[in-house]
Amino acid sequence: MPTEHTHTPTDTARSADVPRATVAVPLGRPVAVLALRYTAMYGPKPFDEALLALLDNGTYKILSPGEDHHGCHVSATDPSGPLRHVAFMSWPSIDWDSNVAAHTLTFDGDTGAFIQELRLPGDPVPRAQHGFAVAVPDPARFDLEARWPALRSAHADVFDRLRVLAAAPGRDRTTD
Numbered sequence: 411m412p413t414e415h416t417h418t419p420t421d422t423a424r425s426a427d428v429p430r431a432t433v434a435v436p437l438g439r440p441v442a443v444l445a446l447r448y449t450a451m452y453g454p455k456p457f458d459e460a461l462l463a464l465l466d467n468g469t470y471k472i473l474s475p476g477e478d479h480h481g482c483h484v485s486a487t488d489p490s491g492p493l494r495h496v497a498f499m500s501w502p503s504i505d506w507d508s509n510v511a512a513h514t515l516t517f518d519g520d521t522g523a524f525i526q527e528l529r530l531p532g533d534p535v536p537r538a539q540h541g542f543a544v545a546v547p548d549p550a551r552f553d554l555e556a557r558w559p560a561l562r563s564a565h566a567d568v569f570d571r572l573r574v575l576a577a578a579p580g581r582d583r584t585t586d
Contacts, residue, residue: 522544
């Protein structure tokens with residue numbers, strides 16, 4: 411299991427007169443892992459499925475067919491219990507063109523639905539996304555070093571449950 415994430419700014423992300431720096435951030439241990447199925451999403455990130463690992467020190471990792479990055483989060487409820495409202499800030503990554511992105515997810519504990527607001531630097535209009543979330547059992551055993559294909563396969567049963575939730579009548583997929 412990785413113990414830290416090291417970030418070195420890219421040449422395009424810094425001025426010539428700013429010294430190159432590296433920041434090491436300790437990663438926590440998974441306390442909650444959610445499988446996500448989007449039914450409306452941001453057009454440039456058209457990935458219906460994702461896995462979101464919330465770590466015990468306020469860091470997170472998200473993986474999908476086109477994402478694999480870290481960031482930090484603050485939850486309005488204990489992440490090891492039912493989630494209600496979580497704010498995320500991604501760390502600069504190639505997933506976001508060496509920049510950051512802010513996400514706020516609000517969960518409906520009764521239906522499994524969530525609403526996500528995406529904010530990008532310099533974009534005054536937040537992007538609305540939504541879908542469904544199901545907790546992955548035994549988050550402490552979640553492999554933070556595994557890649558998307560292996561994790562998708564390992565958690566196929568959870569994604570099958572999400573597909574049923576998302577396929578209910580009146581739930582059409584849209585793209586922002």
